[in-house]
Amino acid sequence: MSKILLVGGGGREDAVARKIVESGGELYAALKNENPSVLELSREHLIVNELDYSKITEFAVKNNIELAFIGPDPVLDTPLHEELTRNNILVASPSRSAAKLETSKSYMRDLLTKHNIPGNIFSRLFTNQSDLEAFLTSENREFAVKPVGLTGGKGVRVMGLHLRNSTEALAYAKEILSKDGQVMLEERITGEEFSLQVFTDGNKVAPTPLAQDFKRAYEHDEGPNTGGMGSITDSDGLLPFIPAKSYDFALSVMQKIASSMKDDGNPFKGIMYGQFMETADGPKVVEVNARFADPESLNILSLFRGDFVELLYSIAEGKLRTDFSFRQSASVLKYVVPKGYGTKPLPGTISIDLDSMSEDVLLYYAAVSGTKEKVQMSTSRSLAVVGMAPTIEEASAKVEENLKNIRGEYYLRHDIGSREMMAEKMRNFRKS
Ligand code: GLY
Numbered sequence: 001m002s003k004i005l006l007v008g009g010g011g012r013e014d015a016v017a018r019k020i021v022e023s024g025g026e027l028y029a030a031l032k033n034e035n036p037s038v039l040e041l042s043r044e045h046l047i048v049n050e051l052d053y054s055k056i057t058e059f060a061v062k063n064n065i066e067l068a069f070i071g072p073d074p075v076l077d078t079p080l081h082e083e084l085t086r087n088n089i090l091v092a093s094p095s096r097s098a099a100k101l102e103t104s105k106s107y108m109r110d111l112l113t114k115h116n117i118p119g120n121i122f123s124r125l126f127t128n129q130s131d132l133e134a135f136l137t138s139e140n141r142e143f144a145v146k147p148v149g150l151t152g153g154k155g156v157r158v159m160g161l162h163l164r165n166s167t168e169a170l171a172y173a174k175e176i177l178s179k180d181g182q183v184m185l186e187e188r189i190t191g192e193e194f195s196l197q198v199f200t201d202g203n204k205v206a207p208t209p210l211a212q213d214f215k216r217a218y219e220h221d222e223g224p225n226t227g228g229m230g231s232i233t234d235s236d237g238l239l240p241f242i243p244a245k246s247y248d249f250a251l252s253v254m255q256k257i258a259s260s261m262k263d264d265g266n267p268f269k270g271i272m273y274g275q276f277m278e279t280a281d282g283p284k285v286v287e288v289n290a291r292f293a294d295p296e297s298l299n300i301l302s303l304f305r306g307d308f309v310e311l312l313y314s315i316a317e318g319k320l321r322t323d324f325s326f327r328q329s330a331s332v333l334k335y336v337v338p339k340g341y342g343t344k345p346l347p348g349t350i351s352i353d354l355d356s357m358s359e360d361v362l363l364y365y366a367a368v369s370g371t372k373e374k375v376q377m378s379t380s381r382s383l384a385v386v387g388m389a390p391t392i393e394e395a396s397a398k399v400e401e402n403l404k405n406i407r408g409e410y411y412l413r414h415d416i417g418s419r420e421m422m423a424e425k426m427r428n429f430r431k432s
Contacts, residue, residue, distance in 0.1 A: 008071030011366035019308035053080035201320035202267030211296035217342030230416035332417035350408030
C-alpha cells in the first residue's frame with residue numbers, strides 16, 4: 001500500500017483524500033484544522049501550521065512517505081517540495097519555482113509574452129508611485145488592480161466593479177505598492193469566466209471537465225469576492241454557454257504553458273488551473289494557478305473515475321497516465337458558509353443528518369472541526385454540498401432538496417446552477 005502525504009485540510013483536500021483512499025493509498029495528512037473527514041480517512045495526521053515545511057518533512061520522513069501532494073497555494077511558495085525531494089519523496093505538485101506561475105502574476109504574463117502564447121491581455125507591473133500615477137491619470141481605460149503575489153482570491157479589485165473610478169483605483173494600487181513594493185494593472189475584460197484544470201507531468205497535459213465558479217458572496221453575483229461560493233460542470237465536460245472552440249483554445253494554451261516552462265528549464269508537474277474569460281474578442285487568460293481550484297476541483301473529483309494514486313505517481317515520475325474518465329453527469333456545488341461570510345462571519349455549529357442524504361449528493365468538509373455530524377464552523381467556508389444529475393439545473397435542485405438534512409445558522413447561495421441562472425446565461429450567450 002502506498003503511503004501518501006496530503007498537505008492541507010480544506011474542502012479540496014477532503015476531496016483529494018477520498019480519491020487517495022478509494023484508490024488504495026494509505027493517507028497521512030498534515031493540516032491546520034481538525035477536519036473530521038480528512039482525520040477519519042488518515043492513518044496518521046499532524047495538526048500543524050501548513051507553512052512549517054520542516055515539521056511536515058519530519059512527519060513525512062518518520063512515516064516513510066513515498067509520495068506527497070500539496071493542496072493549498074501558500075504551501076507551494078515554501079521550500080517543502082525541495083525538502084521532500086531531498087528526502088527522496090516523490091511530489092505530485094509543482095516545485096516552488098514552477099509554482100511562480102501562480103505566486104507571481106508578472107512571471108505568468110511574461111511567460112505568455114515571451115512564448116507568444118495566445119489569450120494574453122495588456123498588463124503592466126509598477127514598482128514606483130510616480131510611474132503608477134502618471135500612467136493611471138493618462139489612461140481612459142478600466143483596469144483590474146492586482147497584488148503580484150497570492151491573494152487568497154480576495155485581493156483583486158476591478159474598476160467599474162469594486163473601484164468606482166481612477167481615483168479609487170490609484171488609492172488601492174498605492175496601498176498595494178506601499179505594502180508589497182509592486183503592483184500589477186491589467187486591462188479590464190468582461191464576459192463569462194470558465195476554469196480548465198489539467199493534470200501535467202511537465203510535458204503532456206490531460207484535461208478535466210470545464211467548470212465555472214462563483215466568487216461573489218451574494219446571489220446574482222453581487223457583494224464582495226470570496227474564495228468561491230460554488231461551482232458547476234456539465235455532463236459533456238463543456239459548459240452550454242461557452243463555445244466548444246474556446247475549450248479547445250484553453251486546452252491548447254495550457255499545453256503551450258507546460259511546453260514553454262519545460263523549454264525554459266522550469267518544468268511544471270502537478271495540476272495546472274487556468275481561469276479564462278470568454279470576451280467579445282474571444283477567450284482570454286485571467287490567471288493561471290499551480291494547484292487544484294477550490295471549489296471547482298470538488299466537482300471534478302466527484303466525477304473522476306480511475307486510479308487517482310497511479311495518476312499522482314505518473315505526474316511525479318514524468319509519465320502521465322491518461323487512463324481515467326469522468327462520470328457523464330452535470331454537477332453543482334454550493335458551499336455552506338457562516339452567516340456574514342465575506343464581511344463579518346459569525347461561525348456557529350451545523351448538524352448534518354448523514355443517513356438521509358441522497359446517493360447523488362456528496363458532502364466535503366472544509367475549514368471546520370468537530371465531527372462529521374456536528375460541525376464547528378470557522379470564519380471560512382464550511383461544507384461543500386455537491387449534487388450530480390443529468391443537467392446542471394437538476395443537480396442544483398438536488399443540492400436544494402438535501403439542505404433539509406443540514407441544520408444550523410448558515411448562508412449558502414441558492415441561485416448557483418438554478419433554472420433562472422442557467423436561462424439567463426443562455427440568453428446572454430445567444431445574444432453574443
Ligand atoms: N476557484 C478559485 C480558486 O481556487 O482560486
